[in-house]
Amino acid sequence: MELKEYPDAEMMMMDIADLLASELRTCLVSHDHASLAVPGGTTPGPIFDSLCATRLDWDRVHVLLTDERWVPETSERSNTRLLRQRLLTDNAAAARLVPLYADAPAPEARLEELEEALRPELPLSVLLLGMGADMHTASIFPGADRLEEALHGDSLLVPMRAPGAPEPRVTLSAKVLRGAMSTHIVITGAEKRAALDEARKLPPEEAPVAAVLRDATVHWAEK
Numbered sequence: 353m354e355l356k357e358y359p360d361a362e363m364m365m366m367d368i369a370d371l372l373a374s375e376l377r378t379c380l381v382s383h384d385h386a387s388l389a390v391p392g393g394t395t396p397g398p399i400f401d402s403l404c405a406t407r408l409d410w411d412r413v414h415v416l417l418t419d420e421r422w423v424p425e426t427s428e429r430s431n432t433r434l435l436r437q438r439l440l441t442d443n444a445a446a447a448r449l450v451p452l453y454a455d456a457p458a459p460e461a462r463l464e465e466l467e468e469a470l471r472p473e474l475p476l477s478v479l480l481l482g483m484g485a486d487m488h489t490a491s492i493f494p495g496a497d498r499l500e501e502a503l504h505g506d507s508l509l510v511p512m513r514a515p516g517a518p519e520p521r522v523t524l525s526a527k528v529l530r531g532a533m534s535t536h537i538v539i540t541g542a543e544k545r546a547a548l549d550e551a552r553k554l555p556p557e558e559a560p561v562a563a564v565l566r567d568a569t570v571h572w573a574e575k
């Protein structure tokens with residue numbers, strides 16, 4: 353794992369956006385398309401604000417989430433909603449969205465078709481992950497009902513229910529995350545920094561982010 357510490361979060365978010373854009377450009381030199389997986393939640397919005405304005409062959413970029421909360425896009429909790437509002441806009445409006453949600457009461461009902469849409473995007477060209485203070489990444493939560501499958505199984509996409517998650521989720525599995533050509537994790541604040549330091553000493557069953565740390569660059573700013 354490489355740890356990059358930044359003097360402030362604003363600078364960090366712009367640097368990460370530049371880095372992701374540069375990795376996508378490099379990938380597009382030798383591939384007809386590049387896949388970019390990004391987190392939802394409260395942290396990545398400023399990265400999306402910068403990245404969407406970048407000049408890039410966005411029509412050859414396929415964007416997907418690392419995980420989704422099983423709620424429609426009308427919900428403030430929808431990660432897809434965040435993507436549409438802050439990443440798939442401006443220059444990046446030309447990118448293709450690979451969905452992780454489809455209308456149904458529970459993820460199991462649509463899992464197969466979502467997995468089929470995901471398969472051609474693998475291995476992920478560029479992966480950006482977030483992390484919760486409870487050391488979950490994507491929606492691989494400690495104490496989740498299908499943690500074992502998400503960490504050690506062969507599935508690409510895993511439905512998840514967890515004490516720390518108010519709604520059902522779908523998440524890319526650790527197998528998919530670990531297969532990415534390039535992995536970045538973005539975290540802010542002292543609490544998440546302490547969680548990261550703790551995760552480095554724990555097994556993924558207790559600290560799911562540990563499953564992806566080895567090959568990741570972690571970007572951290574206090575505030």
Ligand SMILES: O=C1O[C@H](COP(=O)(O)O)[C@@H](O)[C@H](O)[C@H]1O
Nearest residue numbers: 391392393394395482483484490
């Ligand atoms: O629920 C989620 O949580 C993590 C961390 O979110 P944050 O709000 O603490 O930045 C996020 O990476 C994940 O995509 C999201 O669904």
